[in-house]
Amino acid sequence: MSAHADIPAVPDWAAVRADFPLLERQVHGKPLVYLDSANTGQKPRSVIETVDAFYRRHNANVSRAVHALGSEATEAYEAARARLAAFVNVQADDLVLTSGTTMAINLVAYAWALPRLGPGDTILTTRMEHHANIVPWQLVAERTGATVRAVDVTDTGELDGDAVRAALTPDVKLFAFTHVSNVLGTVNPVREFCREARRRGIATLVDGSQALPHRQVDIAALGCDFYAFTGHKMCGPTGTGALWARREHLQAMPPFLGGGEMIREVSFERTVYNDPPHKFEAGTPNIAGHIGLGAAVDYLSSLGMAHVEAREAELRAHALDALRGIEGIRVLGAPREAAAVISFLVEGAHAHDLATLLDLEGIAVRSGHHCAHPLMACFGVAATCRMSMAFYNTHAEVDAFVAALAKVRRLLA
Template identity: 65%
Template sequence: MTTPATTPTVFDVQRIRADFPLLARSVHGKPLVYFDNANTSQKPVTVIEAMNTHYREHNANVSRAVHQLGEEATAAYEGARDKLAQFINAPSRNELILTSGTTQAINLVAYSYALPRLAPGDAILTTVMEHHANIVPWQLVAQRSGAMVKAAPINQRGELIVEQYLAMLTPEVKLACVTHVSNVLGTVNPVREIARECRRRGIPLLVDGSQAVPHRPVDVQALGCDFYAFTGHKMLAPTGTGGLWAKREHLEAMPPFFGGGEMIREVRFDGTTFAAPPHKFEAGTPNIAGFVGLAAAIDYYHSVGFEAIHVHEQQLLAYATERLRDVPGLRIFGEAAEKEPVISFLIEGAQATDMATLLDLQGIAVRSGHHCAHPLMQFYGVPATLRASLAFYNTREEIDHFVTALLKVRKLLM
């Protein structure tokens, strides 16, 4: 394991870009401009090399062998848990379950925590701006239990109407959910305030942190929520990695969601006793090399520093927003007072998919579609948007190239 480096005094974006091999490639003969970071981030060479080294030198299964390779693999995997727990300031490493990502984490809470506690007439509260991963699992357990799913509204700026969310925290609500940062709008929700009001009412709060962890330091103790789910591949790490932090009392009371090896103390045909959390929820062979890569991603974040990342990304967001306002007929969705660098938009008279396809021919990768947020699209009355999502390795020059290409595409489609 490497030790986190000191934060640089100067943010050198070109030096940082050199750490990401894929950013140097061309697409359709044009230099790549990668603006699809809310979907998945690119990976620094240190992450790629960490996984390569694991497979070349340490490959073995975890927790099943006393031989040297098994001990090395286990140390690396559990070391990743330690780093991730520190990364989100979890009170204990044993409160952090390693998952394949946010979707698995939320489903674990849905079936292991919520379903056994729900009864007909109960409710789960979420919001209109949620990703499907923070809607569909609740619908599935509600159907099985006779409960209902309620959604708190947002305003046209893409901000959660917090007073209405709090008013909807009525006695029948057994679990509240909210995204920390919207994957479509970039809106940053006031999680600490929501968590405080949930605690006053005795209602547990789950936070989807997928879009928060790549952009800002997360402190689950300061936030005061009960569950925090997040995904690794959006924060420089490999796909198939992520985590669920939950308060110890919840984990101890929750039954396992998956059954299999490594989550047990003893198996008999007349009954099984389970391991203590977190291993109670980690049946089967995990994505060992992926979590080795995740540990390297955390080291990389420390080497750059979140303060420097935040300043650069907010400058990019402001610059991109200003430039896009000069594009005729362009409408931005989501103009909250506090945002992360995500801009969803449409140009009047043009289809999102057509624009994304033509931009791709210019070497520009943006997202088009509903972004796994159908209710949000319905709120704005559109079938889809284009989404440009930025990361700290992006530049103003890329934004200029993007806007120039967008104007060219607009002319072709008008």
């Protein structure tokens, strides 16, 4: 099995943009320039129509009925799992469907880490992590006596390989780190880090939330033990995502939640659990959402993730070049390899005020700590503005953003 084996022709990006209905709207009487895709991605018409069609024609619970609607729902749901698995080059039976990355990481925290760790053990993470890859490990540490330790970030916003290797000491049982930083766009050398951890007998968990929407990801080639990702950032519905784990982990881990579907047989004497991945999918899932995610995967595959990555690299380079012409701009970090995410500040302006003024110009950017307090502390700031682009953005929108930013800069001067 090979992920992304057939690369399509370079898309017509103007036609691609037309696939996203929301991008046609105006805000405050001005054309919307949506630069918040790291927060959530917009949805193409095919995804919206797929979810709508499910509720209009096929709505039923999965794995619960033999009637036609139940069979249709189950077939579509499991087909979406299979397409998602093929997209990241893994076996479908090793892919647990979740509500997103946060639930996926918590599943590992409670079903893998909690039963295994104790005093003297360490969970290693980094200072560029989203809170979803910090807080679950702190909760585990509080209950087990284990310790959470973090690798520092360089001034350029990267993880130094020597520092990572030095931190992988014998007490470390799990190294949990992000594939792509949601604040800086830094692309970490996942394969290298996983190789170094595996040599030392250390398990690895990779947060892929910001990677899958923007670049080719072959999980099987990375060498990690766990890979978590979310659907709403990759053009899919909210409340969707998945955890991939090595089969031996899935078989050894106890269930995280109890209820329907995750069992084979229940009596008051004992319960026999279902096989993975269903062992970890208690209750009624987000059926329509994951079917919609299957449509999102089809859409991204039709574009070709290599083309998506190249398009976004062009947009990022354009934005960075244009920002250099604005006085008083501070861009956080300068990673050598980065996704189309740029966090910045303007001298004399609070990030929230800056984002509010940009919104009045029709520009949607994110402001705040971006669920990354430790990283903000590394750079000595409380908050930043963040522009994050996707393949459906245009060079003209980058120019509109820079013009609006220059206008706001003059107003605040």
